[in-house]
Amino acid sequence: MSLKANWSYPTAIRFGAGRIAEIGEACAAAGIKKPLLVTDKGLANLPITASTLDLIAAAGLGRAIFSDVDPNPTEHNVAAGVKVYRDGGHDGVIAFGGGSGLDLAKMVAFMAGQTRPLWDFEDIGDWWTRADASVIAPIVAVPTTAGTGSEVGRASVITNSETHEKKIIFHPLILPKVVICDPELTVGMPPMITAGTGMDAFAHCLEAYCSPHYHPMSQGIALEGMRLVKDYLPRAFADGTDIEARGQMMSAAAMGATAFQKGLGAIHAISHPIGAWHHTHHGTTNAVVMQPVLLFNRPAVEDRLEMAARYLGIEGGFQGFYDFVGELNAGLKIPANLTELGVKDPDIDALVASALQDPSVGGNPVEMTVENTTALLKACF
Incomplete structure (x- = not known):
């Protein structure tokens, strides 16, 4: 049985070994021309990340990375990522990694255009409607672990560094536009x-x-x-x-x-x-x-x-x-x-x-x- 398929539930998923090669096409499908790849410190210097950045550059999309992400990402990581995103003039995010990298990347795409503070969008009642939906950047997600499933989620878990509480930030539009599930990326x-x-x-x-x-x-x-x-x-x-x-x-x-x-x-x-x-x-x-x-x-x-x-x-x-x-x-x-x-x-x-x-x-x-x-x-x- 071939483990290769395209799914549109709950979002567009390109599933199968070797499909990281389609990262350029995935960005085009999401309308991204100048992506910021967001990952965690542990992955930043690994070969799978370097080869993915090579593929992004070869597709004419530049070569930008942000990796200052803690294992339990905080509002400080979000702020640092948003600054890099804005300073670089990016128009979308490639979320690359495990749960922490994916969650942080989704928040960078979400917060880059917002004017209210992060905690205003906690998953309480209809707080998500406070966000300006028109400025949420598109996301392409590439998981490198098999656990959180954050690549198909509409929320991120961010730790409040002052209260030591994990907060859930929710918005329907932080569901990635395209996901690449390539099991070869999890081999290491x-x-x-x-x-x-x-x-x-x-x-x-x-x-x-x-x-x-x-x-x-x-x-x-x-x-x-x-x-x-x-x-x-x-x-x-x-x-x-x-x-x-x-x-x-x-x-x-x-x-x-x-x-x-x-x-x-x-x-x-x-x-x-x-x-x-x-x-x-x-x-x-x-x-x-x-x-x-x-x-x-x-x-x-x-x-x-x-x-x-x-x-x-x-x-x-x-x-x-x-x-x-x-x-x-x-x-x-x-x-x-x-x-x-x-x-x-x-x-x-x-x-x-x-x-x-x-x-x-x-x-x-x-x-x-x-x-x-x-x-x-x-x-x-």
Whole structure:
């Protein structure tokens, strides 16, 4: 079976090995003549980035890069990127990298023409309508990991450096115009990052599937996304050059981000403040807290996860699904708890308060309170 296709859902996606060669055509399709490639510090000097810049230059689109992006990008990174974008007279952004690079790139394209401060556009009510939609720059997204699915998302997660809170900035027009999903770009991912990003995709699918909100399209996508992770993440972890496994994991990542329009839950509500305060890897943190959250939500999701287990070929209903998650984590060498992950001297009360403010709370199947969230967080250590 050839893993190559063009999709127009949820946006235009050019999927397949070697398709980074179409970056010039993708920019033309998005109406970009002078792009700024935005990526993170770790990717900036890697061969895949240099060769992509060569392709952009060969297409007559210049050779501009911004890479001052932290692992949990902040408003300061956004401001620095916007300055480079404006000073360079750019007319669009190529978002290149993992979740942090993609999220930051989308915010550069979004904020380059705005006059209001970033936090005015937080994903609260209809705050997104405050933005001047006519000056949002077009985006071409090129993921180099298989996890966040930010390449098909209409939001970015940015950390407020003063309050240590992760904030979600939303606007429909930061959905990239064109996406290139080339699994060859993920071959160099170290096993640890393959595991963490892959479990991020699984967490997106799992939480969307369990969310009580009504969205049957997302429900179906989430279920198949979980199956792809189950079948292909161990293969990608064991052999980073397995292009079929890499491709299927890229699909799972995009599916997770498409599915979580239905909602996220306690996994993300806990993971966001831990990442903001303790600078842990987001996907790995999701994996670490996944089993405690499953137990927390068991009364509300037992029947639903029994159905999922049947589809995934897992015996034993809810308990079988729970055990499978533990075995998957162990096989991927995920730390057993937050203590092993390196979270030292946590301020439980502050983390709980932050978790209960997180937008993901509303999608959890069990209502989260100070009391039960405190118990849940303590169970993660």
